[in-house]
Amino acid sequence: MPRIIKHPELRREELLDHAQALFLTHGYDRASLNDVIAAAGVSKGAFYHYFASKEALLEALAERFARQALAGVQKILDDPNLDPLGRLNALMATSRQAKIETAPEAWALFETLFRPENLVLFHRINLAASKSFSPVLVQIIRQGLDDGTFRTFDPEGVADIVMQFGTATYDIIAKAFAGGSDADMEIAIETLEKRVRLYEIALDRILGLPDGSIRIGEPGYVRAVMTARRDNPAETAAAPKRAGRD
Incomplete structure (x- = not known):
């Protein structure tokens, strides 16, 4: 049969699709790299042309998720009827729902990222999200400075703080997973709920807003996200093997 030649970007996206499907299922x-290569129907050489390792594959997936998440909030960013505070809260509400x-x-x-051996990888993936969302946050904060909604001397610093919230909760989540x-x-849920409230107050103060202006969380939000892992079929299927290894 004649060899099918595909555009490199199309081939790369197909590899990511196969990897995502396998990671979600198993x-x-x-899921090994050999599994991904077999599912994609490519040679090892072709695969390694796009991704140097399994970690690079996961990082590329994270970057794609970040791009997709950014696309999902584009409507909010383009809405002319939202003021900067409304835009920031709408952005966070959409992120919560997603x-x-x-x-x-x-x-x-x-x-797997919340295991001690994957701390470096966790930070690499957070960096991918930060690269996508920090410029958006800076733009919103600058708009708020221009119209007097916000009061801060470092918009980039505020954006960095927002993006670091997820990193700051790493130990809480990792400890809960390790305990099991x-x-x-x-x-962990109780601690995270208090931490979210603390971050809300901190952002209000940093941006010169009255307490209660910024909404990072909502009632039941932390619990819904955290317990989804426990109820996840893939997690349940993997649990006996992990227990045997431990």
């Missing part, structure tokens, strides 16, 4: 740890809706699938991919019990999860 979990990141249980995390709730995609939490079971997201945990199948990213639960319902009690550990309840402690």
Whole structure:
């Protein structure tokens, strides 16, 4: 049969599609690069032309998720009827809803990142998200400065702080996963709920706003995201093997 030649970007996206499907079905740890290569129907040489390692593949998936998430909020960014505070809160509300809706699938991919050996990879993936969203946040903050909504001397610094919130909760989530019990999860949920409230107050103060102006969370948000991992079929299927290894 004649060889089918595809555009490099199309081939790369197909490899990511196959990897995502396998990671979601079997979990990141249980799906090998050979599985991805076989599913994609390419040679190892062709695969390594696009991705140097399994970690690079996961990082590329994270970057794609970030681009897709950014596309999902473009309507908010372009809405002329939103003032800067309304735009910032709408952005966070959309992000919350997306995390709730995609939490079971997201945990199948990213639960492995909360293991100690993957701390560097976790930070690399957070960097990908920051590269996509920080410029958007800076733009909103600058608009708020221009019209007097916000008061701050460092818009880029505020954007960095927002993007670091996820990194700051790493230890809380990792500890809950390592413990593995319902009690550990309840402690993590309670701690994260308080932390979200603290971040809201901090952002209000940093931006010169009255308390209660910024809404990062909402009632039940943290619990919905965290318990989605426990109820995830891929997580449940993988649990006996992990227990055996431990």
